[in-house]
Amino acid sequence: MNDAHRWLHEHPELGSGPISIEPYIDPDWYEREREKIFRKVWLCVGRVDEIPDRGDYKVKRLAAADTSVILMRGKDDVVRAHHNVCAHRGNTVVTETGPETFGRSKAAIVTCRFHGWVYGADGALKHVPSEERFYPCFDRQRNGLTPIHTDVWEGFIFVNLAENPDNSLTDFLGDYAAHFAGFPFAELSYQFTYHTELECNWKVAHDAFAEAYHVDTIHAGSFPNTFSTGLQNVKLMGPHRSCAVCLTLGAKPTPVAGIANSIAGASLVTQRAETMLPPAINPDKRDDFAFELSVLFPNTLIHVSEGIWFTHQFWPIAHNRTLWEGRYYVRPPKTNAERWAIEHAMTLQRNAWLEDTATMEDTQRAMQSRAKLVQNLQDDEILIRHSAAVVDRYVNA
Numbered sequence: 001m002n003d004a005h006r007w008l009h010e011h012p013e014l015g016s017g018p019i020s021i022e023p024y025i026d027p028d029w030y031e032r033e034r035e036k037i038f039r040k041v042w043l044c045v046g047r048v049d050e051i052p053d054r055g056d057y058k059v060k061r062l063a064a065a066d067t068s069v070i071l072m073r074g075k076d077d078v079v080r081a082h083h084n085v086c087a088h089r090g091n092t093v094v095t096e097t098g099p100e101t102f103g104r105s106k107a108a109i110v111t112c113r114f115h116g117w118v119y120g121a122d123g124a125l126k127h128v129p130s131e132e133r134f135y136p137c138f139d140r141q142r143n144g145l146t147p148i149h150t151d152v153w154e155g156f157i158f159v160n161l162a163e164n165p166d167n168s169l170t171d172f173l174g175d176y177a178a179h180f181a182g183f184p185f186a187e188l189s190y191q192f193t194y195h196t197e198l199e200c201n202w203k204v205a206h207d208a209f210a211e212a213y214h215v216d217t218i219h220a221g222s223f224p225n226t227f228s229t230g231l232q233n234v235k236l237m238g239p240h241r242s243c244a245v246c247l248t249l250g251a252k253p254t255p256v257a258g259i260a261n262s263i264a265g266a267s268l269v270t271q272r273a274e275t276m277l278p279p280a281i282n283p284d285k286r287d288d289f290a291f292e293l294s295v296l297f298p299n300t301l302i303h304v305s306e307g308i309w310f311t312h313q314f315w316p317i318a319h320n321r322t323l324w325e326g327r328y329y330v331r332p333p334k335t336n337a338e339r340w341a342i343e344h345a346m347t348l349q350r351n352a353w354l355e356d357t358a359t360m361e362d363t364q365r366a367m368q369s370r371a372k373l374v375q376n377l378q379d380d381e382i383l384i385r386h387s388a389a390v391v392d393r394y395v396n397a
Helices: 003-010 027-038 171-172 174-181 202-208 255-264 336-357 361-370 380-396
Strands: 041-049 056-062 067-073 079-083 100-104 110-111 119-120 125-127 149-153 154-160 190-198 225-237 240-247 289-296 300-305 308-318 321-330
Touching: 003 225, 027 308, 027 380, 041 056, 041 067, 041 225, 067 154, 079 154, 079 202, 125 149, 149 171, 149 336, 171 174, 174 225, 174 240, 174 289, 190 336, 202 308, 202 336, 202 361, 202 380, 225 289, 225 380, 240 380, 321 336
Parallel strands: none
Antiparallel strands: 041 154, 056 067, 056 100, 067 079, 079 149, 110 119, 119 125, 149 154, 190 321, 225 240, 240 289, 289 300, 300 308, 308 321
């Protein structure tokens, strides 16, 4: 077996030929993705700790599905999801201030500002001003908020916009859930968040984060000689995928980074003991393990390491426009020194993310020229090849 082609030998069903660029630039293909993927599969839209108290709510805008979702924790402590649409004349119930809007109601209700219709956390229509003026055909019991299928896994909130989903969240996650089961996401709650809109297809953004081949070039400034360009322990799990990214052993951090790493260990570039990783992650206990890079179909990347986890989400806005959201989590600092060390680590990580996003709009513009009609992938870009196969299967189902 040729070790340079190990992933091809393990997954021959994915082939080795070039990948078409049409799914990245064709508006009609994007419309099919919206219908076959974003309106039908389970989407990760938040964390339960974003709405920790009864009456807390979050509104998540989902442009690819032409809707916004109200996530609200009820007085019964259950998180439910509903479309942000009033049953009166179709206004948004919660006024949105951006892609994500947060609020709290002590009474666990939301009120449409247009005419004052009031809805409970369970979606029931609680109050209609001047209700006696409506005609006998109006039934308050039948005019609550439109519910959305909702479930939670490891603190992540998922919704499925289909009227009758093809599967449960448990079945959708499959082996992916077992792979990460037990990782203490909730304990690592100190968060840094970044977001921006990019003029590129959502898959261009996904692909830029789904391989390590670019590390030596794109990240020469932020993480020089730090990570290996090859992937380890690749695992394909239905529509999802995961692998290990490893360190270049012996690489020395800058003096400042070395001090920060010794204080907090909040950076991916240091070797750390493994006390919280599930058994399926780094199963062969590699000394050079840095972090687990995973893709939760369709648009969420979850990465974990000892004492760190972070996510990337790529929300389609148009065939050539994407909202990118990046979040980085570590343990809350207990001292000022730990806070400084964490912020130093996050600054390096932010710089790396900026280096990643810097390529995306150029890629989109170049692809749209159609000067090249295919992408030629190497063996360690298997996550991109798997993504293309999965998207094609859903779109053409």
